[in-house]
Amino acid sequence: MKFLEERILKDGQVRPGEILKVDSFLNHQLDVDLLNEIGKTFYEKYKDCGITRILTVEASGIAIACLTANYFHVPVVFAKKAKSKNLDGDLYSSVVHSYTYGKDYTVTLSKKFLTKDDKVLLIDDFLAVGKAMLGLLDICAQAGAQVAGIGIAIEKGFQPGGKTLREAGYDLTSLAIIKTMDDEGNITFREQ
Amino acid sequence: MKFLEERILKDGQVRPGEILKVDSFLNHQLDVDLLNEIGKTFYEKYKDCGITRILTVEASGIAIACLTANYFHVPVVFAKKAKSKNLDGDLYSSVVHSYTYGKDYTVTLSKKFLTKDDKVLLIDDFLAVGKAMLGLLDICAQAGAQVAGIGIAIEKGFQPGGKTLREAGYDLTSLAIIKTMDDEGNITFREQ
Numbered sequence: 168m169k170f171l172e173e174r175i176l177k178d179g180q181v182r183p184g185e186i187l188k189v190d191s192f193l194n195h196q197l198d199v200d201l202l203n204e205i206g207k208t209f210y211e212k213y214k215d216c217g218i219t220r221i222l223t224v225e226a227s228g229i230a231i232a233c234l235t236a237n238y239f240h241v242p243v244v245f246a247k248k249a250k251s252k253n254l255d256g257d258l259y260s261s262v263v264h265s266y267t268y269g270k271d272y273t274v275t276l277s278k279k280f281l282t283k284d285d286k287v288l289l290i291d292d293f294l295a296v297g298k299a300m301l302g303l304l305d306i307c308a309q310a311g312a313q314v315a316g317i318g319i320a321i322e323k324g325f326q327p328g329g330k331t332l333r334e335a336g337y338d339l340t341s342l343a344i345i346k347t348m349d350d351e352g353n354i355t356f357r358e359q
Numbered sequence: 360m361k362f363l364e365e366r367i368l369k370d371g372q373v374r375p376g377e378i379l380k381v382d383s384f385l386n387h388q389l390d391v392d393l394l395n396e397i398g399k400t401f402y403e404k405y406k407d408c409g410i411t412r413i414l415t416v417e418a419s420g421i422a423i424a425c426l427t428a429n430y431f432h433v434p435v436v437f438a439k440k441a442k443s444k445n446l447d448g449d450l451y452s453s454v455v456h457s458y459t460y461g462k463d464y465t466v467t468l469s470k471k472f473l474t475k476d477d478k479v480l481l482i483d484d485f486l487a488v489g490k491a492m493l494g495l496l497d498i499c500a501q502a503g504a505q506v507a508g509i510g511i512a513i514e515k516g517f518q519p520g521g522k523t524l525r526e527a528g529y530d531l532t533s534l535a536i537i538k539t540m541d542d543e544g545n546i547t548f549r550e551q
Contacts, residue, residue: 190469190472191471191472192434195436195437195439195468195469195472196434196435196436196469196472197421197424197425197428197434197435197436197437198434199425199428199429199432199433199434199435200432202425203429225417225418226417226418226421226437226439229389229418229421229422229425230421230422230425230435232389233389233391233394233421233422233425233426234425234429236389236391237391237395237426237429240391240392241391242384242388242389242390242391243388243389243391243422244387244388244389245387245389245418247387247418276387277382277387277388279383280382280383280387280388
């Protein structure tokens with residue numbers, strides 16, 4: 168997973184408040200060749216798990232999920248953060264607290280797109296406190312779907328999300344785990 | 360572009376208020392093989408235009424834009440609908456009225472990801488009244504970027520967006536143009 172660490176060191180920027188900006192390649196501008204490399208890595212890890220669906224949450228998870236699904240040839244389903252006129256019927260929903268936006272929001276998913284027969288790979292760009300991922304896991308539990316694994320591009324290893332998920336027994340793959348970062352822009356990674 | 364028309368007839372659902380639900384393959388659950396076919400079609404159309412960036416708007420445009428960019432090997436940039444802590448620096452912005460959500464919102468894009476040297480392909484899943492696309496075009500004008508073309512999966516041909524864009528001289532490619540749809544679920548397409 169060195170390729171992502173190297174890209175973070177090259178193009179990531181540390182901002183006060185333990186914010187890592189990777190908007191030039193991961194969540195505003197998207198480097199599709201890099202996303203392909205990420206997707207391929209998740210495929211190599213989970214290709215024998217019988218994955219039937221890839222689950223993520225809008226918006227920045229969608230890109231990685233799609234380029235991963237492109238190897239698996241299974242559908243992506245993304246949980247939505249707002250209820251639109253175009254979402255109807257029975258919904259799974261879960262309340263998530265966003266530290267980035269400083270408020271609670273509800274993620275929703277149509278029940279018809281996740282069932283007890285699914286083996287799910289969950290994908291997201293970032294894992295920090297882990298609230299968004301816990302919302303997706305809550306939706307999987309409501310569906311009775313089996314969680315085969317969780318694929319994360321960048322984990323903030325100094326925040327509790329990764330520890331929480333590993334201790335709960337999930338097969339979590341984070342391609343880059345940030346050990347420390349400081350306001351001078353220095354970043355170190357956890358050995359894997 | 361018959362493949363998308365056929366899929367709409369098979370899996371699309373008409374809802375009162377001229378809403379076409381394609382959430383089983385295009386904007387909630389995503390059929391990645393179909394998105395690949397869409398991306399390949401846009402690539403065949405615009406591959407000789409010197410495209411440097413693909414521009415879309417979150418959230419459902421991201422999937423099509425990524426699978427299209429996967430053929431072009433150029434970056435995707437997606438305009439954001441909310442200002443987060445992680446967006447800083449100089450921004451382009453444009454106000455868009457959403458008929459789906461019944462309110463105005465502002466789309467923003469970091470100035471560093473679109474410049475006067477870019478030749479842009481704009482991508483979105485739906486074109487109806489065209490307000491979201493006009494917001495993206497406004498951002499391109501602010502950047503001084505050249506618009507090489509606009510690729511849309513589904514155009515509601517009975518709403519004014521397509522006519523507005525074609526009359527303004529844009530090279531608009533809509534893979535399926537809905538001519539009529541009624542509450543009994545009947546859908547017809549414009550011949551292309």
